[in-house]
Amino acid sequence: MSNFVKIFDTTLRDGEQAPGCSMNEEEKLKVALQLEKLGVDVIEAGFPIASEGDFNSVKLIAEKIKDCEVAGLSRANIKDIDRAWEAIKNAKNPRIHTFIATSDIHLKYKLKKTKDEVLEIIGQSVRHAAKYTSNVEFSCEDATRSDLDFLCSAISVAIQSGATTINIPDTVGYTVPSEFSKIIKYIKNKTEEIDSVILSVHCHNDLGLAVANSLTAIHEGVRQIECTINGLGERAGNASLEEIVMALKVRNDLNPYLTGINTKNIYPCSKLVSSVTGVTVQPNKAIVGANAFAHEAGIHQDGVLKQRNTYEIMEASEVGIPSNHIVLGKHSGRHAFKDRLNDFGYKLSDAKFEIAFVKFKELCDKKKYVFDEDIEALINEEFVRSGDFYKLNSLACSSGTDEKPVAKLTLNIDGQIIAVEESGEGPIDSVFQSICKAAAVSPKLDSYNVASVTGGMDAQAEVSVIIKEDNHTARGKGSSTDVIVASAKAFINALNNLRWRKMHPKIVSPKGI
């Protein structure tokens, strides 16, 4: 059996299902292009029947991506499959991914169907998908809580009907490595046709075991792993792509398997996904967290300086983390700035470069040292997020021990400038109140967090917020050397995401029916 493990990335589908993570078409394409650069084998671009927006972004991605298979998700029914095919048919290598639940609990309460009825549906839908393409993946949703003999029957029917990849999802993140290993062994022993297909797993992280379960599955002969950048996904998320890939690479002595991932593109991809979704990576996240390669204790610092591998099992540069060195300053010119952007892999048009250069100079006036992270924050904020309806035009805010906090701001709303003044409990509250007044909205602020992009007294603040309105949740991020301005930008970013979300409501939920 080959030791090559296919990486199936579902950041744009399962990752996008995480609350507040929705991306627009342009943002999804940016992520897809970055995933292609990363070297994933399959990009699950979305769930085309879910909404017009999902359909369009899957279609766009299918047309632009050349080096990966592009999958569209569909429930096991003719209408979903036709819609998925319509979206992906122009891809160089399209894949239909169809699924239905196989556990008793899903059959009884969700599907309200008998086992025989489900087997019938699997046969019909896989046969229908196979009329379009031989690249058909079938998933048994909630496989790890299914009756194993029924699971094997479902897999058999799917293979006989034309499925070429069989996926075993741990949909609710319930299994543990020892049990998962037995489930896969059972399937392999009891399903005659199993050697004719690629076996895949899709693990959720509800018990924090998604990566461990995925690695166990590889040892049992699974050769496709479904995962997401930064471990995004429903509830506690999916298995994290970067953790699986680096576990295979760093411990190749115990995990003698290969992937096609260019690990140096892991960090840029993680940054991009965090930027477009507004979901900050926790500092202690393995591989891509801000502290993953930081050594605080003196004894550790001393050890690393003497011999790096005393406390480091991999090099930051292996996953594409730039060293935190001073890159540029006030006196740096266009040329040096362009070189630095090239190092990061940013290829800006001349017009965008000029905008970025002006912003960079403004930052140099505010900050003595401009670090790599500052430049990334600047580029992300200026160009990565897109489709803004609300833009901050100007902001002034006053507050103090004996002063009533007041914010005055002008907001550009769909091209119209609106000026407002509002006071609140404190400066941030005044800013948020004035933005709400200008935009005539009243979302609830659910969470507010500030972090610093780099160290030092003049560090840029990075603010993340979560807002809610009418059952919609949206996140926003903003950075600036001024924490009040960063807060305003984050709140406006969240409002843009909220408006985007309301304009693209999901017609059906991917987990529905």
Ligand code: KIV
């Ligand atoms: O978690 C799950 O079961 C899924 C399937 C649609 C593969 O996301």
Ligand code: ZN
């Ligand atoms: Zn899932």
